[in-house]
Amino acid sequence: MSVYETQGFRLDNSGRRVVVDPVTRIEGHLRCEVNIDSNNVIRNAVSSGTMWRGIETILKGRDPRDAWAFTQRICGVCTGVHALVSVRTVEDALGIRIPENANIIRNLMHATLYAQDHLVHFYHLHAMDWVDVPDALKADPRETSAIAQKISRWPNSSPGYFRDVQNRLKKFVESGQLGPFANGYWGNASYRLPSAVNLLAVTHYLEALDFQKDIVKIQTIFGGKNPHPNWLVGGVPCAINIDGDLAAGAPLNMERLNFVSEIIDRTIAFIDQVYIPDLIAIASFYKDWLYGSGLSGKNVLAYGEFPDRANNYHPDNLLLPRGAIVDGNLSEVHPVDLRNPEEIKEYVVHSWYRYPDETKGLHPWDGVTDPHYVLGKNAKGTPTNIQELDEEGKYSFIKAPRWNGHAMEVGPLARWIVGYVSKKSEFKEPVDDLLGKLGLPVSALFSTLGRTAARGLEASWAAHKMRYFHDRLMANIRGGDTSTANTEKWEPSTWPRECKGVGFGEAPRGALAHWIRIRQEKIDNYQAVVPTTWNASPRDPKGQIGAYEAALLNTPLSNPKEPLEILRTLHSFDPCLACSTH
Amino acid sequence: MEGKEGHFTFAPEGETGTCYVYEGPVRLWHWINAGSIVVLAATGLLIAHPFPSVMGEASHHFLMGDVRFVHFVAAWLFGGGFLVRLLWSLVGNEYSRELFHLPLGDGAWWSSLAYEIRWNLFLEKRARKYYGHNPLAQLAMFIFFVLGSVFLILTGGALYAEGLGEGSWADHLFGWLTPLVGQPQDLRTLHHLGMWFILVFVVGHIYMAIREDIVGRQTSVSTMVGGFRIFRK
Amino acid sequence: MSETVYEVMRSQGITRRSFLKFCSVMAAGLSLGPAYVYDIARALETRPRVPVLWLHGLECTCCSESFIRSSHPLAKDVVLSMISLDYDDTLMAAAGFQAEACIEDIMKKYPNEYILAVEGNPPLNEDGMYCIVGGKPFLEQLKHVASKAKAVIAWGSCASWGCVQAAKPNPTQATPIHKVLPDHQVIKIPGCPPIAEVMTGVITYITAFGRLPELDREGRPKMFYSQRIHDKCYRRPNFDAGQYVEHWDDEGARKGYCLYKVGCKGPVTYNACSTTGWNNGVSFPIKSGHGCIGCSEKDFWDKGPFYKHLSNLTGFGVEADADELGLIALGAAGAGVAAHAALTEIRKPGKEDKEASSGESGHK
Numbered sequence A: 001m002s003v004y005e006t007q008g009f010r011l012d013n014s015g016r017r018v019v020v021d022p023v024t025r026i027e028g029h030l031r032c033e034v035n036i037d038s039n040n041v042i043r044n045a046v047s048s049g050t051m052w053r054g055i056e057t058i059l060k061g062r063d064p065r066d067a068w069a070f071t072q073r074i075c076g077v078c079t080g081v082h083a084l085v086s087v088r089t090v091e092d093a094l095g096i097r098i099p100e101n102a103n104i105i106r107n108l109m110h111a112t113l114y115a116q117d118h119l120v121h122f123y124h125l126h127a128m129d130w131v132d133v134p135d136a137l138k139a140d141p142r143e144t145s146a147i148a149q150k151i152s153r154w155p156n157s158s159p160g161y162f163r164d165v166q167n168r169l170k171k172f173v174e175s176g177q178l179g180p181f182a183n184g185y186w187g188n189a190s191y192r193l194p195s196a197v198n199l200l201a202v203t204h205y206l207e208a209l210d211f212q213k214d215i216v217k218i219q220t221i222f223g224g225k226n227p228h229p230n231w232l233v234g235g236v237p238c239a240i241n242i243d244g245d246l247a248a249g250a251p252l253n254m255e256r257l258n259f260v261s262e263i264i265d266r267t268i269a270f271i272d273q274v275y276i277p278d279l280i281a282i283a284s285f286y287k288d289w290l291y292g293s294g295l296s297g298k299n300v301l302a303y304g305e306f307p308d309r310a311n312n313y314h315p316d317n318l319l320l321p322r323g324a325i326v327d328g329n330l331s332e333v334h335p336v337d338l339r340n341p342e343e344i345k346e347y348v349v350h351s352w353y354r355y356p357d358e359t360k361g362l363h364p365w366d367g368v369t370d371p372h373y374v375l376g377k378n379a380k381g382t383p384t385n386i387q388e389l390d391e392e393g394k395y396s397f398i399k400a401p402r403w404n405g406h407a408m409e410v411g412p413l414a415r416w417i418v419g420y421v422s423k424k425s426e427f428k429e430p431v432d433d434l435l436g437k438l439g440l441p442v443s444a445l446f447s448t449l450g451r452t453a454a455r456g457l458e459a460s461w462a463a464h465k466m467r468y469f470h471d472r473l474m475a476n477i478r479g480g481d482t483s484t485a486n487t488e489k490w491e492p493s494t495w496p497r498e499c500k501g502v503g504f505g506e507a508p509r510g511a512l513a514h515w516i517r518i519r520q521e522k523i524d525n526y527q528a529v530v531p532t533t534w535n536a537s538p539r540d541p542k543g544q545i546g547a548y549e550a551a552l553l554n555t556p557l558s559n560p561k562e563p564l565e566i567l568r569t570l571h572s573f574d575p576c577l578a579c580s581t582h
Numbered sequence B: 001m002e003g004k005e006g007h008f009t010f011a012p013e014g015e016t017g018t019c020y021v022y023e024g025p026v027r028l029w030h031w032i033n034a035g036s037i038v039v040l041a042a043t044g045l046l047i048a049h050p051f052p053s054v055m056g057e058a059s060h061h062f063l064m065g066d067v068r069f070v071h072f073v074a075a076w077l078f079g080g081g082f083l084v085r086l087l088w089s090l091v092g093n094e095y096s097r098e099l100f101h102l103p104l105g106d107g108a109w110w111s112s113l114a115y116e117i118r119w120n121l122f123l124e125k126r127a128r129k130y131y132g133h134n135p136l137a138q139l140a141m142f143i144f145f146v147l148g149s150v151f152l153i154l155t156g157g158a159l160y161a162e163g164l165g166e167g168s169w170a171d172h173l174f175g176w177l178t179p180l181v182g183q184p185q186d187l188r189t190l191h192h193l194g195m196w197f198i199l200v201f202v203v204g205h206i207y208m209a210i211r212e213d214i215v216g217r218q219t220s221v222s223t224m225v226g227g228f229r230i231f232r233k
Numbered sequence C: 001m002s003e004t005v006y007e008v009m010r011s012q013g014i015t016r017r018s019f020l021k022f023c024s025v026m027a028a029g030l031s032l033g034p035a036y037v038y039d040i041a042r043a044l045e046t047r048p049r050v051p052v053l054w055l056h057g058l059e060c061t062c063c064s065e066s067f068i069r070s071s072h073p074l075a076k077d078v079v080l081s082m083i084s085l086d087y088d089d090t091l092m093a094a095a096g097f098q099a100e101a102c103i104e105d106i107m108k109k110y111p112n113e114y115i116l117a118v119e120g121n122p123p124l125n126e127d128g129m130y131c132i133v134g135g136k137p138f139l140e141q142l143k144h145v146a147s148k149a150k151a152v153i154a155w156g157s158c159a160s161w162g163c164v165q166a167a168k169p170n171p172t173q174a175t176p177i178h179k180v181l182p183d184h185q186v187i188k189i190p191g192c193p194p195i196a197e198v199m200t201g202v203i204t205y206i207t208a209f210g211r212l213p214e215l216d217r218e219g220r221p222k223m224f225y226s227q228r229i230h231d232k233c234y235r236r237p238n239f240d241a242g243q244y245v246e247h248w249d250d251e252g253a254r255k256g257y258c259l260y261k262v263g264c265k266g267p268v269t270y271n272a273c274s275t276t277g278w279n280n281g282v283s284f285p286i287k288s289g290h291g292c293i294g295c296s297e298k299d300f301w302d303k304g305p306f307y308k309h310l311s312n313l314t315g316f317g318v319e320a321d322a323d324e325l326g327l328i329a330l331g332a333a334g335a336g337v338a339a340h341a342a343l344t345e346i347r348k349p350g351k352e353d354k355e356a357s358s359g360e361s362g363h364k
Ligand code: HEM
Pocket: B026, B030, B033, B034, B035, B037, B038, B095, B096, B098, B099, B132, B133, B134, B137, B141, B145, B202, B205, B206, B209, B210, B220, B221, B222, B223, B224
C-alpha cells in the first residue's frame, strides 16, 4: 500500500484493484490495472506492455538500406511510418539528399496513413466506447435520416438507407451469433447517445469499413501494397514516366496519378462529410464527460512532420508543428533537439530490461535493449500467471522515455496544442470552430474527448494536405522534374567507416524517432523511441507516471465490473503495443 | 594387363606395357561432360549476374532467355550424361566402375592413398603406376565430382521444377528437396555453392591430369583421348 | 437459433437470384467450374456461420489490417454474413475477462466446429512471457484454443514461419505455430502480410464447401500459393529479354524493366501478388517499382540483403555471398595448384632417382 504525489497527481493504491487484460480494440498486448476508491473513482493506474519482439536487437549487423523493412514490421496498423522514419534515419547518417518528388510522394503516402488510421481508429476501435450498438435497433430510421441530413450533405442519408442497415443489424443480432459485439458493455449507464445517433454511428461504422480500404490504395500505387508498402533509402522506388517510351509500364504515369487524385477527392469528402459531423454529433452528447486530461494540460511533445521542401527538417519547413510544452506553461514552446544527449533519455527501472545503472537514463544513440523479465516482490500470482503487477518493481516491456526529465504526452492532441498555442491559424481556427460548435472552453481540449477531437481535425487536415501535395507533384512534373531517387551514395563503398544519424516524424499516434549507428557498412546500434512508448510509459526512477496512467486517474467508473471508462480513455490515445515495445 | 574384380590393384614398378583403360563411351562422356560443365558454369554465372541491359522493346530481345536455354540444354547433357555414365559402369570394364565405387574396405587402396598423398607432398621419390585411377584422384572424383554432380542435379532439378510449376514431372522428381533445404532462395544459394565446389575440383583435376603426364610414369591426358595407358620407365 | 448464411443474406434484401449470382462469382473467384455454384449455394443455405476465434501473438497486426482491406468479399460481409468472428482482440467490443469469456463460450458451444485463426506466433523464451495475454503466456492460450478447433489457420508469415521477430538472433525464440501444435494440420497463409482477398478467399472456401482447401507440401493452399511471383510477373518479358533496372530511377526503372538486378526475389517466392494483385488488384510491389522481398517465404528476413540477388551467408565470423565464397575457394585452389606446380618444377620429383622405391606389385 502506498500513497505519493507526482506531477501534481496523488497516487493511492489502497483501494480495490481492477485488472483489464487484454485491453482490446487496440494494437497488441496491453494490460491495465487500476485501484478504485469506495466511490469507484480511479486513484492509481498501472499500464503494462506485455509483449516484446526484439526488433532493435535483430537489426544489429544488418544492411542499413534494409532497415526500413524490418522497422516497418514494428507495426502494421501505423504501417509505413517506421519505414519512413527509418529511411530518414539512414539518410541522415549517410548524408543522402532525396529528390523533391520523393519528398512529396513520401508525404502523400504518410498523409494517406493519417487519414486511414484516424478514420479506422474513430469508427472501429473507439466508437463502441461511446456508441451502444444494440441500442441502434430501437432507433427510428427517419429520425436518424433527419439528423444525418441536418449535419451533413453526405448523400447516403435516406430513411431507407438507415432502415436497411438497421434490418441487417437486426438479423445479425437475432442470429444469436453476436461475433465481435458479444459481451460488450451495452446498456452501461455511461452510454449517452439517443438511439437515432447510435444508428447513425453504426451505419457509418460499416460505411467507413468499406471506404478505408480505398484510401490506402494511394500507398498501394506508390509502394506496391498496403499494409507495408515499399520504401527506399535515397528516394522512392516508383519511377515516374509521363509521356516517354513505355510510360504505360512505368510505376507512375498519368493513369496512376489520376487514380491517386480521385481517391484524394473521395477521402476529403468522406472525412469532412461523415467523420467530422459524426464526431461533433457524438461529442455533443458527452460534453460533460471531460475526464482523462492526464498530462495533456501539462507536458506535451511534438517533433513536427511533413517537410514541405525536401531535405529540410527545420521546424519552419514542417507543416505539423514541433516543440515541447512543460508544466502547463502554454505560453512557451521549447525547441527540441534529438541529438542532444541530455534531452531524450530512456529509463528502465520499472521496465523489463536491464541497464548497468538503472538510476540513469540513456540517450538512444547509446541505448541498450537487454530484456529482463522479473516481477516486483509485491506482485500477486506467479511469473507465468500474473494476478496483479507490482508497480514498485519492473512491470512492463515498455521503456520510460523522458524529455529533459519530464514524462510527455504525444499524439494528435499534443501536436494540435503546440500548433494552437503557436497561434498558427491552420490549427487554431479549426479548434476554436469546433469548441464553438460544442460550446466548450479551451480547457476542454485537455481531455479524453479532446484527444479524440484533435484526431478528427487532424484527419481532415491530412486529407486536404494530400490534395496540396498531389498538386505539387503535378506542378513538379509539369516543370520537367521526374527524378525520384538519388543513388550517389547507394553503394556502401561510398559510406564513411563510422557514422550516426537520427530520423524523426510524427506517426498518427505521436512523436517518433529512430537513432542509428553505422559501422563498417553495417548497423551497429539501432534504437526506436515510439509514440506509444511515450504515452504508455511506466514509471521512471523518480516515480513519475506516463500519459496513460495519468489520464486514467480520478475517473469514476459507473460499473467497476465493466471497464468502459477505462477503455474510453485508453482508446483516446489509440494504443499500439507492438509499436511501444518493438 | 587386367586387374582382378573386387580387388584394388596398382601396376608393378617395372610395368612398361600398355593397358586399355577408358572405353569409348567413357571417353566420349568425359569430354562432353567437361564441355557441359564449362557451359553450365558460364551460363549459370550469367543467370546470377546478367549481361548489361539491352534497351528497347522486350519483344525484340531474348538474351536472358537464350542464356537460360543454353544452361538447360547443357544441364540435360550433363544430367543425362551422368545417368548414362552410371549405367555404363554396370556394363563397362572394371575401370568404368572406379568413379562410383570407392574400395573403402581394401587396405591396399588405403595404403596407396597414403602413398599418393606423400607423393604429392614431395615425400616420395617415385610416382606409382596405376592401371586405372590413382586412389587420390579416385577419392577426389568421388567426393567432388560424383557427390557434387548429384547435388547440382538435384538442386538444379528442383530449381527447374520451380519454373515448370507444381505438379510437373520435375516437381514430382525434385520438388521434395525445397522444403528439405529451407526455401527456394536457399536452393539457389546451394546450387550456386555446388558450382564452386565442382569448379574447385576442375582446377585441381586438370592440373593433376597434366602433371601426371609430365612427372608421372604413365600417360594421362592421352589416355582419356585414346583409351590406352602407356607406362614409362 | 443460429441462422444460415443464406438466411442472413436473404434477410439483408438479397434476392435468390442475386444470391446465386454471388455463388457463381465466388466459384469463379476460386477458379472452380460452374458445377460448383450449387455446391456453394447449398453450403450457404444450410450452415450457421462458422465461429472463428482469431488470436494474436507476437506480431504487428498487419494481417488484421490486411483482412479489413478485402474488397471481394467485403470484410464487412465476411464478418456479418459468412463467419462469426467471436474473438479478435483488435476488433471486439468486450475487454478483459468479458473478452476471455467469449473464447470459453465458443469452445463450450461449438467444440470441434470452430476455426482457430492465429496471427503472430508464440515466443518460447522466458517461459513464453515475451507475449502475455491475461497474465499468462500466449502459448498457453494458443494450445488451449487449438485443443477443440476444427481447423487451424496460420495468418501471415509470423504464424506460418516466424517472420520478423524470428529473424536472427530470434531473441524471444518466436516459433511458428505448427511447431507448437504438432497434432494439427495448420493451413498456412503466408505473406507479410497476406493479400486481403487471399485471406477472405480461403475463409469463404472453407465456409462454402465445409472442407479445407487442398494444400501443398508446406501446408499452403494450392489455389493461391502454387506459383511464383516470377511466373506470372508482367515484367517477365523484360527478364527474358535481358532488360533490367540497373539503378534506381534509371531508364529501365522508368520503362518498367525487370527488377532482378536490384534484388527482386520474385523468382524464389510463392505468392499470388502477380496474379491477384494487392488492394483489389490496384498494384503489387513490382508494379510499383520495388522488387519482391520474398515476404511469404520461410525466414525471408535472413535471406537478405534485399537489394542483392544472392543471400549473404554468415558463419565463421565472416559474411559473404556464394560467389564471394566460391571465388575465394577457387582462388585458393588456383594458388595451391600454382605453388604445387612451382615446387614440382624445383624439386623435379621422380626425375633424379630411377631406383624403385616401392618395388612390389600391388597384386594380392
Ligand atoms: C569440367 C571439366 C572436367 C571434369 C568435370 C572432368 C571430370 C573427370 C572425371 C569424372 C573423370 C573420371 C572418368 C571416369 O573414371 O570415368 C576424369 C578423368 C580424367 N580427366 Fe577429366 N574432367 C574435366 C576436364 C578435363 C580436362 C580439361 C582434362 C585434360 C586436360 C581432363 C583429363 C582427365 C584425365 C587425364 C582423366 C583420367 C584420370 C585418371 O585416369 O586418373 N579432364 N575427368
